[in-house]
Amino acid sequence: MLNFINALVNISPSRNIISQLILLLPKDLMVVRYSYPEVLSEEAKEFLDRCLGIEFNEIVKRRSNSFAESLYTHIHKLFDWLDSDEVRSDLAKLMGTHIMSIPNPYAEWARLVLKKLLERPEGDKILVFIRMLVEHGSFIVNREGYSRGAKRPDWQPFLNEVKRKIKANPAEFEDILRTVIGTSEETIDEGGTPRSSWIIYLKHSEYHLDLILSEHKTTWSGWSHWYDHIYRVRHRSTIKSILKELLGG
Amino acid sequence: MRDEFTRMALARAFGIQFTDKVSLEYGKYGWHVTEFIDKIFKLFENEEFRSRVTSLLRSEYPQGIPNLAEEWVEVRLKGLASEPTYGKIAIKLLKEIMRVGRARLEELERILSINRGILIELLKLLDLYKLIIKDYNENYRPAEDLRKYSAILERLEGVGT
Numbered sequence: 212m213l214n215f216i217n218a219l220v221n222i223s224p225s226r227n228i229i230s231q232l233i234l235l236l237p238k239d240l241m242v243v244r245y246s247y248p249e250v251l252s253e254e255a256k257e258f259l260d261r262c263l264g265i266e267f268n269e270i271v272k273r274r275s276n277s278f279a280e281s282l283y284t285h286i287h288k289l290f291d292w293l294d295s296d297e298v299r300s301d302l303a304k305l306m307g308t309h310i311m312s313i314p315n316p317y318a319e320w321a322r323l324v325l326k327k328l329l330e331r332p333e334g335d336k337i338l339v340f341i342r343m344l345v346e347h348g349s350f351i352v353n354r355e356g357y358s359r360g361a362k363r364p365d366w367q368p369f370l371n372e373v374k375r376k377i378k379a380n381p382a383e384f385e386d387i388l389r390t391v392i393g394t395s396e397e398t399i400d401e402g403g404t405p406r407s408s409w410i411i412y413l414k415h416s417e418y419h420l421d422l423i424l425s426e427h428k429t430t431w432s433g434w435s436h437w438y439d440h441i442y443r444v445r446h447r448s449t450i451k452s453i454l455k456e457l458l459g460g
Numbered sequence: 461m462r463d464e465f466t467r468m469a470l471a472r473a474f475g476i477q478f479t480d481k482v483s484l485e486y487g488k489y490g491w492h493v494t495e496f497i498d499k500i501f502k503l504f505e506n507e508e509f510r511s512r513v514t515s516l517l518r519s520e521y522p523q524g525i526p527n528l529a530e531e532w533v534e535v536r537l538k539g540l541a542s543e544p545t546y547g548k549i550a551i552k553l554l555k556e557i558m559r560v561g562r563a564r565l566e567e568l569e570r571i572l573s574i575n576r577g578i579l580i581e582l583l584k585l586l587d588l589y590k591l592i593i594k595d596y597n598e599n600y601r602p603a604e605d606l607r608k609y610s611a612i613l614e615r616l617e618g619v620g621t
Contacts, residue, residue, distance in 0.1 A: 282499075288492040301473040
């Protein structure tokens with residue numbers, strides 16, 4: 212069991228530069244050249260391209276169906292798996308060890324990312340936004356078909372409140388949103404019953420803190436239908452405790 | 461695995477289901493790990509990968525980077541061969557299935573003159589070690605990775621011959 216856990220920890224991006232590069236792709240070649248100069252020797256490039264499936268063009272990216280793609284998927288599964296207190300507690304019981312000695316690759320990665328973000332000129336603003344996000348927990352982004360008394364969408368009002376609190380101009384706030392929430396989505400579940408259908412996306416943010424699950428659900432009854440778009444914030448307790456370390460309070 | 465406490469912890473942590481058959485729950489971490497291990501096997505089967513990594517890590521791996529997929533077949537075959545009651549006869553049965561490519565239960569019973577009850581036990585054992593597959597036509601066939609690395613089975617000298 213210890214070998215198994217060590218193997219997983221060794222491929223997590225906080226401890227392995229190849230995993231880190233694979234996680235953060237696609238990236239502009241110039242950015243890769245600056246951030247990972249060691250991977251741009253001809254020998255290293257050939258290895259990464261031919262054996263792992265990383266394409267080096269103007270944009271460096273993972274080739275589909277490659278090992279790099281599988282590793283990228285697995286890193287996300289590993290993050291979610293070991294960022295669960297229940298799982299780490301069960302592993303501690305199985306290994307006869309203390310829960311604190313079971314690593315949490317997501318927490319390690321998040322600590323690195325949040326420290327890096329804090330070094331940016333707008334770092335304080337980004338971290339305050341993240342703190343407000345994890346404290347809130349879930350948001351109604353949009354809903355349709357409900358009567359007047361129903362709870363109204365609170366995502367946009369929340370964003371307005373954040374914008375006001377951190378005093379970010381619109382362009383700066385757009386950048387912050389891209390960093391924290393992300394632009395790309397991956398379907399992680401979909402399904403339905405005769406009277407409802409749902410689809411759940413994971414939103415991938417710039418450094419893959421991946422804080423948001425985006426759920427769309429439609430329910431029908433007769434001629435009526437109700438639609439909900441909900442954001443659920445993930446990894447809340449881990450992020451909260453790291454923010455406490457970094458920001459205090 | 462014998463005690464309830466360990467089974468419960470494994471079930472919760474990995475999504476392992478312990479019923480009359482031990483299996484993995486779809487979408488749980490154990491299931492994802494098996495998918496990832498398949499990809500790792502494919503990577504380590506790639507000769508170019510092994511040769512490039514061997515030249516980089518010669519001091520760490522003086523014997524060269526192993527082909528993990530091949531090694532896994534070998535581990536299972538050796539495990540099977542060392543089963544105290546049925547090990548040797550199970551290897552004999554496996555060699556026969558390899559020789560003919562595919563066979564139904566009745567055919568194996570006739571060819572090997574083994575009691576049906578024992579034959580069923582042996583086939584269960586081969587299935588447990590993932591060395592055979594039962595197809596839709598009730599035929600037993602060698603697992604794909606065993607066919608690829610059949611030389612390991614042939615090398616198991618003095619066992620089942």
